[in-house]
């Protein structure tokens with residue numbers, strides 16, 4: 377299955393992936409409207425001195441978040457780990473369980489969790505973070 | 520192959536999904552005395568305050584039994600397991616034969632003897648959908664509710680009913696709230712927060728006598744009530760296995776493949792014990808993720824596959840009135856504590872590994888800490904100073920990150 381993979385050595389730490397993610401998952405018509413907005417993307421850059429890399433859901437083959445979900449809101453559809461916002465009550469057991477720290481609370485006050493769903497639920501066809509990466513520091517491919 | 524599962528909750532569903540990973544053909548029968556489609560037990564408090572409803576709290580979609588070719592016998596109680604004849608007996612008189620059996624009977628509320636409790640007209644426990652419906656029907660804006668027990672279930676109940684009742688008083692013998700997951704400081708933070716929502720606590724005290732809408736406490740204090748909820752603890756449902764001659768400690772004894780001492784009989788979830796790697800002891804870990812994973816492991820093995828459940832740790836994510844707690848592991852060891860106005864963090868290390876943690880408020884990426892405990896990652900292999908500050912993959916080696924994020928297998 378195709379997943380988002382990280383080439384750490386190429387990451388500039390430019391945070392474009394975060395903006396592209398936030399935009400793809402918003403209902404805004406223009407990315408410039410994100411200016412000044414505190415975004416809460418599903419992919420996040422870690423940075424320290426000269427090391428940068430992006431972290432998003434690994435879509436694990438044996439996902440402990442799905443097994444741990446107390447409501448049944450997380451499920452695997454064709455390999456993609458999806459979250460049903462209607463079922464999620466925001467207990468954050470998935471945050472407790474994810475070994476990569478890739479599931480997070482939403483910040484819109486609805487008290488549910490959010491995660492990368494490989495842009496399967498928005499109008500992008502392939503992950504927006506990858507499309508906008510200037511340096512192939514993240515790629516969408518089979519490995 | 521003919522699989523029979525007693526129970527229809529997290530452990531049972533894990534078992535079905537485990538079996539179907541290995542065996543798509545065999546027949547599976549689920550028997551449960553609750554009449555409902557499988558539902559999420561922890562959501563009963565969210566149901567009362569309407570963050571969910573009966574439809575959305577289903578633990579699996581409506582088509583689950585059909586999709587997995589499961590025969591669900593709901594509203595049926597198992598009264599006996601005959602492990603020699605490989606048959607279970609139901610209260611209704613039916614007999615159900617099995618080749619492989621899973622006991623996933625969960626737990627029941629423990630109601631200690633308390634003087635005058637029998638005479639309390641409106642008394643409830645808080646474990647099942649029926650309990651929640653009954654409590655919800657009994658409360659109104661005038662209700663003064665007395666909750667006995669300041670543990671997870673008692674306080675979840677308090678949160679659930681808070682905006683629907685006049686007052687809530689929680690009485691507990693312990694000197695702090697949520698003692699099973701929090702230390703003293705953590706308990707204090709949560710207590711203050713919950714009190715802001717009008718919940719009153721009376722700690723280090725207990726009910727001596729219920730007397731006509733007045734609870735007389737050991738200390739001499741009195742609490743007036745219209746409704747009493749007893750939430751002092753749960754007890755595992757071990758009787759079926761015990762009566763069949765299976766080995767039972769506090770919970771049903773299982774090995775790391777989730778087998779009981781009876782041939783072809785497995786057990787999983789709140790009724791059973793698992794080996795907690797943070798204290799090196801068999802314990803009941805009455806938590807949903809644990810129930811699911813034990814059930815799944817049992818299912819895979821029942822179907823002839825090969826699975827072990829050998830990374831069990833206590834782990835809990837829970838929130839009260841918007842303040843979130845995530846905890847895992849055990850708290851005996853060297854401590855690192857950091858608290859700010861809105862958050863509290865404690866990490867506990869021992870024998871060169873992280874053993875446990877408590878996070879209140881700022882819970883982001885807690886799973887990275889959980890992983891360190893589950894995988895017993897040596898603190899020598901990571902940058903502990905960095906990870907103390909916040910959970911991050913930066914603290915791991917480049918090699919480990921290549922594996923995690925780059926899909927490089929070695």
Ligand SMILES: Cc1cc2nc3c(=O)[nH]c(=O)nc-3n(C[C@H](O)[C@H](O)[C@H](O)COP(=O)(O)OP(=O)(O)OC[C@H]3O[C@@H](n4cnc5c(N)ncnc54)[C@H](O)[C@@H]3O)c2cc1C
Nearest residue numbers: 526528529530551552560561597624625788789805806807
């Ligand atoms: C209010 C509340 C809040 C909770 N919150 C959390 C939380 O936030 N996080 C968390 O991890 N856990 C939480 N839990 C605990 C969680 O619900 C349990 O760990 C989980 O449900 C255990 O699943 P199980 O399959 O082992 O058993 P159970 O869910 O107890 O199900 C067992 C089933 O077997 C049936 N049964 C028993 N005996 C028989 C018999 N003889 N014949 C037929 N059927 C039988 C029972 O009626 C029941 O339906 C909470 C529990 C409660 C009550």
